Amino acid sequence: MEKFESGMAELLEVDTVDASDVLEGFEAWDSLTSLSIIAFIDENYGVSVSANDLVAAKTVGGLKDLVLTKAKKA
Amino acid sequence: MDGNKEYILITGATSGIGCSIAVNLSRSYNLILHGRDEEKLEKTKALCDQGKHLVLYRADLAASGELESSLAGLITEQGLQIAHFVHCAGYMKMLPLKVLTLETIQRSFAVNVIAATLIVKVLTQRKVNNALKSVVFISSNISNFGAKAFSAYAGSKAALDAVMKCLAVELAPKVRLNSVLPGAIPTEMTKDIFGNKEVVDRMLADYPLGMGEAGDIFEMVNFLISDKSRWITGQQFVVDGGRSINLSA
Numbered sequence: 001m002e003k004f005e006s007g008m009a010e011l012l013e014v015d016t017v018d019a020s021d022v023l024e025g026f027e028a029w030d031s032l033t034s035l036s037i038i039a040f041i042d043e044n045y046g047v048s049v050s051a052n053d054l055v056a057a058k059t060v061g062g063l064k065d066l067v068l069t070k071a072k073k074a
Numbered sequence: 075m076d077g078n079k080e081y082i083l084i085t086g087a088t089s090g091i092g093c094s095i096a097v098n099l100s101r102s103y104n105l106i107l108h109g110r111d112e113e114k115l116e117k118t119k120a121l122c123d124q125g126k127h128l129v130l131y132r133a134d135l136a137a138s139g140e141l142e143s144s145l146a147g148l149i150t151e152q153g154l155q156i157a158h159f160v161h162c163a164g165y166m167k168m169l170p171l172k173v174l175t176l177e178t179i180q181r182s183f184a185v186n187v188i189a190a191t192l193i194v195k196v197l198t199q200r201k202v203n204n205a206l207k208s209v210v211f212i213s214s215n216i217s218n219f220g221a222k223a224f225s226a227y228a229g230s231k232a233a234l235d236a237v238m239k240c241l242a243v244e245l246a247p248k249v250r251l252n253s254v255l256p257g258a259i260p261t262e263m264t265k266d267i268f269g270n271k272e273v274v275d276r277m278l279a280d281y282p283l284g285m286g287e288a289g290d291i292f293e294m295v296n297f298l299i300s301d302k303s304r305w306i307t308g309q310q311f312v313v314d315g316g317r318s319i320n321l322s323a
């Protein structure tokens with residue numbers, strides 16, 4: 001799952017991300033980045049998440065958990 | 075020509091705007107309903123007026139290589155004469171450039187542009203179909219503008235409109251071609267956008283005439299395929315409740 005962290009870092013335009021990092025706290029966070037993250041998750045994990053899911057997941061770690069749970073169910 | 079044998083081909087008749095156009099046109103014309111899913115095609119057929127002829131045509135428009143022969147085959151086998159063509163099938167995926175893929179670009183152009191062009195080609199082959207009079211492409215009001223995450227979709231719709239103008243000149247005076255450029259309308263394609271109340275509220279503020287519906291697009295299509303528009307070709311008709319001329323801050 002390191003792919004998740006490196007993908008998130010790339011999309012959020014930083015070198016590395018931590019599980020506790022708050023999504024809305026990133027300087028690059030905007031509606032476009034959120035769209036990119038949705039597409040990245042869909043493409044790589046076959047899981048569809050909404051913009052509201054991202055907000056509710058709050059942190060990088062929270063989002064990863066959500067993706068893992070959804071991927072298991074699928 | 076026996077008017078009773080003349081058909082309108084509608085691509086993307088299985089959903090949203092295409093389904094609405096099909097149901098409304100079925101009151102006055104014979105239709106060839108196109109889709110890629112048998113069950114959905116039957117559903118649209120059941121919604122249509124049953125007084126006219128209804129033919130179903132199933133084809134994946136992303137499979138560009140098979141399109142010409144499959145359509146020509148259908149027309150000759152069933153002895154159809156197609157007088158009007160409405161290209162309503164469309165593919166939209168909003169992707170910022172960072173995550174844009176070759177597959178998305180290719181699919182957008184295959185369904186939105188290549189299919190439309192090849193279908194007009196088949197419909198103007200004299201041995202296959204000698205009845206074509208008018209064509210309407212469903213484009214989008216983004217065609218003449220820009221928006222984040224829309225490069226593949228808007229690029230394909232702008233290309234569609236360019237094809238429309240070229241063929242309008244090339245095929246005149248026998249065939250007229252125009253496009254309709256809708257603004258946002260709640261359908262399967264836009265369910266993510268319309269599913270978010272905050273986004274909808276923000277969006278509607280930009281629509282001077284408020285929210286539109288699929289029937290608003292049908293009205294323009296109906297005019298453009300008919301002889302009432304006999305001196306109109308090669309034009310883009312924006313039907314978007316004033317969205318794209320609104321410069322209010």
Ligand SMILES: NC(=O)c1ccc[n+]([C@@H]2O[C@H](COP(=O)([O-])OP(=O)(O)OC[C@H]3O[C@@H](n4cnc5c(N)ncnc54)[C@H](OP(=O)(O)O)[C@@H]3O)[C@@H](O)[C@H]2O)c1
Nearest residue numbers: 086088089090091134135136163164214258259261262263
């Ligand atoms: N809704 C809007 O806000 C809006 C705004 C501007 C322009 N438009 C344009 O209006 C047209 C209709 O859109 P809509 O909103 O009614 O969308 P929709 O409900 O998603 O319908 C799209 C139609 O295209 C068909 N289609 C998609 N990919 C296909 C493929 N590979 N092969 C064959 N058929 C395919 C779909 O078939 P299935 O039923 O099998 O999926 C469906 O019939 C599109 O050209 C769209 O770009 C829509």
